[in-house]
Amino acid sequence: MNVLPFGERALLVELPTGAHTRALHAELLRRRAAGTLPPVTDIVPAARTVLLDGLADPQALARALPTWDVPPFTPGASGAVEIPVRYDGPDLADVAALWGVPPAEAVHLHATTEFTVAFCGFAPGFAYLTGLPEDRAVPRRATPRTAVPAGSVALAGPYTGVYPGASPGGWQLIGTTDTVLWDPDRDPAALLTPGTRVRFTPVGPAA
Amino acid sequence: MTDRTTDRACTVVRPGALTTVQDLGRPGLAHLGVPRSGALDTPAHLLANRLVGNPPDAATLETTLTGCALRAHAPLTAVITGAHCPVTLDGRPAPWGAPFTVPAGAVLDAGPALRGVRAYVALSGGIARPPVLGSRSTDLLSGLGPAPLAPGDVLPLGAPTAPPAPADAVPQPAPPAELVLPLHLGPRDDWLTPDAPHTLATGHYRVSADSNRVGLRTQGPALTRARDGELPSEPMVTGAVQVPPDGLPVVFLADHPTTGGYPVVGVVPERALAAAAQATPGTPLRFVPTHPGR
Numbered sequence: 130m131n132v133l134p135f136g137e138r139a140l141l142v143e144l145p146t147g148a149h150t151r152a153l154h155a156e157l158l159r160r161r162a163a164g165t166l167p168p169v170t171d172i173v174p175a176a177r178t179v180l181l182d183g184l185a186d187p188q189a190l191a192r193a194l195p196t197w198d199v200p201p202f203t204p205g206a207s208g209a210v211e212i213p214v215r216y217d218g219p220d221l222a223d224v225a226a227l228w229g230v231p232p233a234e235a236v237h238l239h240a241t242t243e244f245t246v247a248f249c250g251f252a253p254g255f256a257y258l259t260g261l262p263e264d265r266a267v268p269r270r271a272t273p274r275t276a277v278p279a280g281s282v283a284l285a286g287p288y289t290g291v292y293p294g295a296s297p298g299g300w301q302l303i304g305t306t307d308t309v310l311w312d313p314d315r316d317p318a319a320l321l322t323p324g325t326r327v328r329f330t331p332v333g334p335a336a
Numbered sequence: 337m338t339d340r341t342t343d344r345a346c347t348v349v350r351p352g353a354l355t356t357v358q359d360l361g362r363p364g365l366a367h368l369g370v371p372r373s374g375a376l377d378t379p380a381h382l383l384a385n386r387l388v389g390n391p392p393d394a395a396t397l398e399t400t401l402t403g404c405a406l407r408a409h410a411p412l413t414a415v416i417t418g419a420h421c422p423v424t425l426d427g428r429p430a431p432w433g434a435p436f437t438v439p440a441g442a443v444l445d446a447g448p449a450l451r452g453v454r455a456y457v458a459l460s461g462g463i464a465r466p467p468v469l470g471s472r473s474t475d476l477l478s479g480l481g482p483a484p485l486a487p488g489d490v491l492p493l494g495a496p497t498a499p500p501a502p503a504d505a506v507p508q509p510a511p512p513a514e515l516v517l518p519l520h521l522g523p524r525d526d527w528l529t530p531d532a533p534h535t536l537a538t539g540h541y542r543v544s545a546d547s548n549r550v551g552l553r554t555q556g557p558a559l560t561r562a563r564d565g566e567l568p569s570e571p572m573v574t575g576a577v578q579v580p581p582d583g584l585p586v587v588f589l590a591d592h593p594t595t596g597g598y599p600v601v602g603v604v605p606e607r608a609l610a611a612a613a614q615a616t617p618g619t620p621l622r623f624v625p626t627h628p629g630r
Contacts (some may be wrong), residue, residue, distance in 0.1 A: 133523035134628040136603030139573050171366040173571035174596050178569030182366070249369040250569055250595030253478050257569070267404045274483045293480075313468045313480060 132191045139182040140191055141334065147176065147247055147259055151202035153322060154179050172293050174248045174323050176257075204245060209326035212291065214240070214282050216331055218302035220270070224284060236331060238265070239303065244289060244327040249319065254293035254311025256321035261287060273299030280306045289329075291321075304329075338414060343409040344461055346495040349393075349443055350405035351485035356474035356549075358398040358456075365469060366594040370607040372574060373475035374590050376549060376613035377454055378606075380418035383506060384458035387435045388414040389498035395472040396461030397485070400454045401616075403446035404485060406457070408438045412493065413460040413500045417508060419452030419614060426611050433508060434525045435500045439447025452511035452614040457595075461494035476549050477591040511614040515543060517587065519577060519623040524599035529560045532601055536585065536623035544564065545617035549591040551578075552612050554621060557599065566597040585623075587612055 130153065144150040147302065154174040157329040160166040167190060170183025184190060216236040225235035244260035266287045277283070282294045283300035290300060293311035306329075310320050321327060338470055348355075358381060361374025373383035375398055385394050388401050397404060405419050408414075415435040416423050423430040430436050438444050446455050465482040474481040485491075520554050535602060541556030572578070576588045578598045589612070602625060604612070612616045615621070 134520065134521050135600075136520050136573055136575055139603075141570065166507050170363050171571075173366045173594065175570045176568035178570040180573065182368075182571075182573050183363070238550075248569070249367060250593065250597070251369060253365075253368055253370045253480065255369050318469060323367055 130194060132194050134187060134191070135180065135182075136186055137324050138187060139180060140184065140187050140194075142179045142181070142194060144177055144179070148202055150174055150177055150179060151197075151198050151245065151247065151324065155202055156197065156199045158324075167242070175250065176247065182314040194233065202209065204324075204326045209243060209328045210320060212282075212306050212308050212327060213332045214304040214306050214329045215327075215333070216304040218282065218304045220301035221303045224267055224301050224303055227244075228265060234260055235303070239289070240331045241328050242329075244329075246321045246323050247288070248323050249321070251290075251312070252293060252296060254319040254321070256310075256319075256325070258289040258321075258327055259287060261289065263287060267301055269299040270301060274299055278305070280308070280310075282306055309316075344412070344495070345409045346406040346412075346459065346491050346493065347409070348404065348485045348487055348489040348491065349407050350403075350445070351487055351489070352399050352402040352404040354400040354413050354474070355404040356398050356416065357434075357465055357482045358396050358473050359395040359471055361394050361473045361590060362469050362471045362475075362480070366571065369478075369594050370469065370480065371475050371477050371591050371594060372486040373471065373473040373481070373546040375456065375473075376590055377456065377610040378419050379610050380454070380456045380508065381458075383508065384415050385462070387417070387501045387506065388413045388458045388460045389496060389500045390458060390462050391459065391497060392456070394494070395465065396465065399446060399449075400455055402448050403455060404457065405443055405467040406459075406491070407443045408440055410440050412438050413496070414438050414444055415458050416446045417456045417458070418513065419449035419455040421449050421455050422447040433506060434523045453616055454613055459493055460473040460496040464492040464494040475591050475594060490610040493585065508610070511616070512611050512619060513610055514618050515615040515621045517608050517612060517621065517623050519602040519604055521602040521625050521627050524598075525601050527561060527563055527567070527599035528601055529562045532559045533625040535559060536601070536625055541585075541621040543615045543617050543619040543621055543625070547617065549589055551589055551592060552587040554584050554586070554613070556584065556621075559585065561599075567599060569595045572596050572600070573603060575606055575609055576600045577602050577604060590611065
């Protein structure tokens with residue numbers, strides 16, 4: 130791991146892989162729950178980095194972090210969140226073509242994959258899910274859409290995401306869900322948080 | 337008939353260019369993609385609350401350049417801090433920077449800023465719009481919290497918890513003639529050519545009119561990338577100075593996105609961001625880069 134200062138009160142920890150990032154994030158949450166982590170305002174994972182923000186003495190933690198024994202990431206004991214999906218997205222055929230399979234096979238591949246929330250960003254409750262093999266990565270749309278409907282299930286790069294609300298977006302839309310991903314009046318507001326396991330289950334088109 | 341003494345609210349007579357409800361924001365939720373948000377000039381927000389007897393986390397109004405006007409339903413104590421502006425009560429001069437009583441039915445007007453950008457209007461009891469995720473702040477990036485003020489909006493107020501502070505004017509920093517921002521280089525200064533710190537220090541930047549609650553944008557010399565491509569998305573902090581493809585540094589303020597893919601050349605400490613929030617477009621801007629640990 131590579132620990133970089135990020136201003137006066139934060140550290141950015143760089144990890145070699147997404148799996149290492151997941152593992153360090155889980156270890157940080159364990160230590161915070163156990164009361165052995167110095168007080169910190171935010172622990173924010175991303176693709177290959179974890180941010181620790183709001184530290185009183187970042188340098189002390191920067192010295193300690195490389196000495197930690199961080200066990201490999203293991204998905205939580207609780208079951209996966211199931212998200213029913215109508216695989217009817219306008220970009221499903223394009224994604225299938227990129228993968229070199231018929232659309233029905235693309236649906237099967239996606240719906241039999243177990244995903245993990247790597248991190249959140251872009252908008253409240255927008256989770257970046259990993260789980261697809263590396264060779265299934267797809268580019269963003271050449272021209273982003275000005276409006277993507279809420280509940281759109283979409284792919285970009287190695288990630289799957291579900292748009293929590295309507296917004297502009299450049300991801301490849303493969304399906305739609307009625308599941309509410311984000312509701313600030315609900316507790317918890319976000320259905321998907323870093324480390325959560327997720328499965329997408331195909332449902333037929335609305336009758 | 338409404339009991340006027342318990343109708344603790346005010347009506348928006350003039351919302352100004354952009355007036356939002358702000359408190360200390362939503363820290364600790366960045367891992368869900370929720371920006372921290374909150375008052376951009378935190379010291380001015382805290383001072384305003386103290387002067388009317390509110391706790392630090394009570395919600396105030398943050399105006400932008402043109403102020404706002406409110407009609408009180410019941411007697412209340414008000415104060416204006418932050419940007420310097422003419423203050424009137426039913427058209428008569430009222431103090432700036434010191435608390436005063438607003439009688440029921442009177443119109444309080446915080447006028448256009450003479451110096452600075454954002455004035456803070458604190459009312460005794462605080463703005464009592466329903467909190468979202470523990471905060472009443474309007475987050476303009478993600479749309480959380482109350483909408484910006486519109487004419488005719490009725491703002492409910494909480495119950496006062498303490499008497500106003502003694503009505504002495506309190507010295508406040510003047511908005512900067514030149515905005516000088518300390519900059520702790522890193523974590524991605526190596527994505528820019530080695531002359532970047534020198535350019536940031538000597539490039540005669542100015543505050544851009546495109547600045548907003550998400551970021552202070554700049555005009556001046558473009559920084560040059562030492563490498564192409566985008567970083568994998570990484571977390572951002574308030575005060576991070578991101579360098580987008582046009583090479584013009586952006587200082588992230590309270591409503592900044594929680595992650596981003598452009599390199600961060602350095603971070604401005606939080607104590608310097610209040611001045612950034614009060615720097616009008618065109619203000620000369622100079623960064624003072626330092627290498628951490630050197």
